[in-house]
Amino acid sequence: MTVETQQPAYTLVFDPSRSSSGYTVSDFQKALERGSDEDKVATMKRILVVMLEGNPLPELLMHIIRFVMPSKNKKLKKLLYFYWEIVPKLDNEGKLRHEMILVCNAIQHDLQHPNEYIRGNTLRFLTKLREAELLEQMVPSVMACLEYRHAYVRKYAILAVLSIYKVSDHLLPDAKELINTFLIAETDPICKRNAFVGLAELDREAALSYLEEHITSIELLDPLLQAAFVQFIRKDATLTPALKPQYVELLIDLLGSTTSSEVVFETALALTALSSDPSVLTNAASKLVDLAVKVFDNNVKLIVLDRIQDINDKNPGSLEELTLEILRVLNAEDMDVRAKALQISMGLVTSRNVDNVVKLLKKELQNTVSHSEKEKSMEYRQLLIKTIHTVAIRFAEVAASVVSLLLDFIPDLSSVAANGVISFIKEVIEKFPHLRSDILESLLAVMDNIKSAKAYRGASWILGEYAESNEEIQRCWKHIRASVGEVPILQSEMKKLANGAEDEEQATDKSESKRTGPIILPDGTYGTESAFDAVENPDTEESNSRTPMRRFVLNGDFYTASILASTIIKLVLRFENVSKDESVLNALKAEGLLILVSIVRVGQSSLVEKNIDEDSLERIVCAISILMDESDPAEKKSERELVEMAFLDATKSSFKTQVALFRKKNAKLSARNLNKTAEPLDNPIHFRQFAQANSNVAGSDMIEEDLQLALKGDTEKASANSVISKLKKIVPLTGFSDPVYAEAYITTHQFDVVLDVLLVNQTRETLKNLHVQFATLGDLKIIDNPTSTNVVPHGFHRLTVTVKVSSADTGVIFGNIIYDGAHGEDAHYVILNDVHVDIMDYIKPAKTEDENFRTMWNAFEWENKISVKSQLPSLHAYLRELVKGTNMGILTAAEALGEEDCRFLSCNLYAKSSFGEDALANLCIEKEPSTGQVVGHVRIRSKGQGLALSLGDRVALIAKQSGKVKLARI
Structure with a gap:
């Protein structure tokens, strides 16, 4: 009888020089015949690489037997056994090749070699041999190696016994008794571990009895044997559910007593596979957290964190007590580890522990500001802000304290991080109306310190949308007036320049009147002074001392000025609705007109770095006309309602819709994740007490299933459409x-x-x-x-x-x-x-954040711009064909794409290749009213030129296929 075995895994050999492609069989034969041992080592490496790539080279077998096998060189002998692993040992008819008789004799000599490392290497080779005719002659030598004095030989000898029995049990019919006797008499821990693994695989009863004998002193055993015990317990509990409670208690005791990281990891995983008790899972996950904190390898940390996440996914809510414990992993410097720990912890936050979690995140955020010289501190700060944002949106009780904390950090944050804070405040102020007054007050207190134009635009939008009372509007107006500074801007800046020129002349006169010459130090030597140290940059100092809006305008950022114009209109319209004080209203309108006209004048002068653009000029002039029209008593009621709808209702309603869609998306994601672990109502309930003794109620071993899935893949899915x-x-x-x-x-x-x-x-x-x-x-x-x-x-x-x-x-x-x-x-x-x-087999749709998309878009240098001209009936039809043809995922929300019959469409797309390459695309198309064609452009960007060109070819192919003439009739 032959026991079914798995195919052995071959030893891989790395070839640093890829020059072997130029060698033929005759070249290899000549090199083996004439070369020295060092040359033969190099030749054998090339031969092994060629054979591992699929060419068996059967012509070389006799040359290797004649010229390589007699050598006593240790490196050459090691490579020779690599060769015996992969060489075809059977002929075309399935019979053993005659040359293998010579090989068998050489292997037997090596099994009796006085050097224990040659014996051990030969025994390790036998574990990968699957030909019973060859193994039959090795059995006596292997049996003799079981009693060899050196443990290195014995540990491989016991594995060779197991392998021979699995190939053919007729060769070693008493293998079970042999391994059991060896295990009892053995003292070396590695040999005992190998013997127990073999015994557990061949004789479950004998392995169980050995485990029972050592159950009282299991914490004193070697970690290798403890790990073997854990593996046996996990597999045996699946086969015999009646012993599961006793096994779980034993594993808990072992988890508390062992000090080996490997045993802790294996025991924790076994407990999660055998039990769903929350206390047991919490204990196992706590040990995994300690392991993640203790180890130094970031890859190990990520693996352990993945296992913790698996426990939480399969048993939602069971690890709530460990939320703060998992955040201890933030001490690691690696960003992937930190991101993984924060992701797991955010899934465990509840109203009971949210205060402690926020306090810890605040402390981490403060540390990033105080240690800003560290690398990746900025990236970590953005990650923390995003995490705090997620927590505060879910729990109203911490939103107020979080907003004040993040606003305090705004002066020290980068542009991206500051914009993230403002986006967070937008969502909080919309979701929690009772906090609006306090948030506006805190925001006004820090707006003067905002350095990012993008963040300042977001803050201005908040002022215009959520300042509703008379007092709030006036406080916002005071900030705007102070932020713009002295008006008119052009005249005040020209006056400053004139005063600065006079001061410079006076300073020049004073410097000329100073004594020139070398500086004599107290010790009598001459000192030197660098001119670079004495140079001051008054422009930079003056620019930093300016108020935010004045600085943005003078630097040429007129888009921010156009947002300020919209804010002024909103404040004036809302003040007109809430107050009847005509004098204050007229003053607001007059000041608003003065500010906007001043911005337009300075934008058209030579004082700014770049002149005002047409779009910003149009928006500011439109705001000026609205303010002028507001003073017209003959204004129609319908015109006023239209203006109020555009400025007071449209943008806020759009933002409300966006927030609602985001919540709906998160709710769907949470429901999908919960549905993975939910048990259907009609599932049968298994009662172990009512089942037969030999029935398997426990189900399959999940860890073993994952291992088989990793080795073989999803065979059911592969065979479905084969x-x-x-x-x-x-x-x-x-x-x-x-x-x-x-x-x-x-x-x-x-x-x-x-x-x-x-x-x-x-x-x-x-x-x-x-x-x-x-x-x-x-x-x-x-x-x-x-x-x-x-x-x-x-x-x-x-x-x-x-x-x-x-x-x-x-x-x-x-x-x-x-x-x-x-x-x-x-x-x-x-x-x-x-x-x-087909490159489409290597490109998969992916998702990413908008900020990350913009960052990559600016960083990638290769762009391929393809003109679009298609006969498809609608823009959405072309988008569907583009997604189908390029395997790219749509990043733009479906609600922002418009209706099916829209005339304009713009969206972003993103994909990743199997090799880690990123592909970005932007689609801008419209439908020509005259011809009905879809026209526009597709811009593709990637880090390398090849991917951009390849995707461009796919886009061009879409146009060709859609432009084909379809034959209706003959």
């Missing part, structure tokens, strides 16, 4: 009239493409020495070219070619078929059709 997908990916390489018909089935993996080529001899003669040569264009590389063969008349031949893919650029595979002519004729050639590698 036939259809194969038919779609068959590409004809030659025509039916060619002497050789060839077609290829293309299989796309993550980093390579496999061509399964079928050749058909359509002639009545045998095609001798037929071989296929492939070459590539682009970032593709042929791993191995197939060897030549003879094809009988009307015969078939299959071959496999692997092509390595290194980026998502467009790649082309081309080649030809060559075979010898009859009676000394020249060789015949059949040219193959080109195979274009």
Whole structure:
């Protein structure tokens, strides 16, 4: 009987020089015949690399037996055993090759070698051998190694016994008793661990009895044996649910007593797989948190945090007590670790612990300001602000304190972080109306210190929308008046410049009257003074001392001035609704007109860095006309209602809609996550007490299922559409009239493409020495070219070619078929059709934040702009075709795309490739009223040129396909 075994994993050999592609079999044979041991080591490495890439090189077997196997060089012997792992040991008929008898004799000598490391290396090789005919002759030598004095030999000998029994139990019928006896007598911890693993796999009862004997002293055992016990317990509890309570108690005791990080990790995972008790899960997760804090490797921290998140996903609400404990991981310097810890903690925040969480986040935020010299401090600060934003929106009781805290930090924040704070305040002030007055007061107190124009525009919008009472409007107006400074701006700045010129002349006269010459120090030496140290920049100091709006205007930022104009209109209209004081209203209008006219005048002068743009000028002039029209007593009521709707109702209602959509989106996401772990009402309930003794109620081992999924993938999903997908990916390489018909089935993996080529001899003669040569264009590389063969008349031949893919650029595979002519004729050639590698297999739609999209858009230097001209019926139809053709995800909200029959459409798209490349796209299209065509542009940006060009080709292909003429009738 032969026990079913898994395919062994081959040892991988790295080749630093990729020059092996130029070597032939004869070159390898000559190098093995004539070279020294050092040359043979280099040659063996090249041979191993070629064989691991798919070429078996059967012609080299005898040369390696003759010229490599007799050598006593340790490096060469190690490489030789790597070669024995992967060399084909059976012939075409499935029988053992005769040359392997010589190999078997050499292996037996190595099993009896006086050097224990050669013995151990040979025994390790036997664990990867699956040929029973070879192993049969090794059994006596392996048995002798079980009693060898050195533990290095014994630890591999016991694994070899297990492997031989799994290949064929007839070779070692008493393997179970042998391993059990070895385990009882063994003293080395590694050998005991290997023996217990083998015993657990072959004889469950014997392993259970051994575990019971050592259950009282399990905390004193070696960590390797403890980990083996944990693995056995997890698997056995799945098979025998009756023992699960006892196993859980044992694992809890082991978790509390062990000091090994590996055992802590394995025990915690086993507990989460065996129990759903909240106290047990909390205990296991607490140990995992301690492990994440203690270890130094950031990759280990991320793995542990992922396991904690899995526990929370499968058992929602069970880890609420550990929210602050998980935030201890923020001490790590790695941003990915910090982001992961914050993500997990935000899912655990409740009204009971939100105060403590916010206090801790405040402390972390203060530390980022005090340690601003550290790298990535700015990025971490933005992450903390975003997290605090998320918490405050969910819990009203902390919103007020969070707003005041973040506003205090605004002067020290970057432009992006400050804008994030203002966006957060927008949402808070809309969601919690009772906090509006306090928030406005706090915002007005810090607006003078805002350095970012974008953040200041957001703050101005808040003033215009939410200042509703008489007192609030007047306080906002005082800030605007102080922020603009002395008006008219042009005349006051010209006066300052004139006064500054006079002061400069006086300073020049004083400097000329000073004594010039070298400086003599007290010790009698001459001192030097750098002119660079004495230079002052009065322009910079003066610019920093200006009020915010005045600084923005003089720097040429007139878009902010146009937002200020809208704020002034809103304040005037709202004051007119809430107050009947005509004198104050007229004063507000007059001051507003003076400020706006002053901004326009200075924008058209040479005093500013750049003149005012047309859009901003139009908006400011429109605001001036509205203020002038407000003083017209003959104004119609309908005109006033239209102005109020545009300024007082439209923008606030749009923001309310946006906030509501964001809440709805978050609610859907939470419901989707909860639905993953929810139990349907009609699921049957299993009572273990009512089940039979041998029934498996516990279900399958989730950890083992995850491991199999990682090894084999989702086999059910892959087999569902296997036939259809194969038919779609068959590409004809030659025509039916060619002497050789060839077609290829293309299989796309993550980093390579496999061509399964079928050749058909359509002639009545045998095609001798037929071989296929492939070459590539682009970032593709042929791993191995197939060897030549003879094809009988009307015969078939299959071959496999692997092509390595290194980026998502467009790649082309081309080649030809060559075979010898009859009676000394020249060789015949059949040219193959080109195979274009579909980059869409490597591009997947993705999501990202708008800020991150803008940052990448500015950073990426390669842009491909494609003109759009399509006959599709609507703009949304073209967008759907674009998404389908480029595999990109739409970042713009569906509500912002407009109706199906809209005339203008603009949106952003984003995708990531399997190689980590980012692809950005912006679509701006419209429908021409005269022709009805969809026209516009698609701009694609990426870090590399190839991806931008490849996606541009896909966009151009969409236009070609949509422009085809469809045949209606003949």
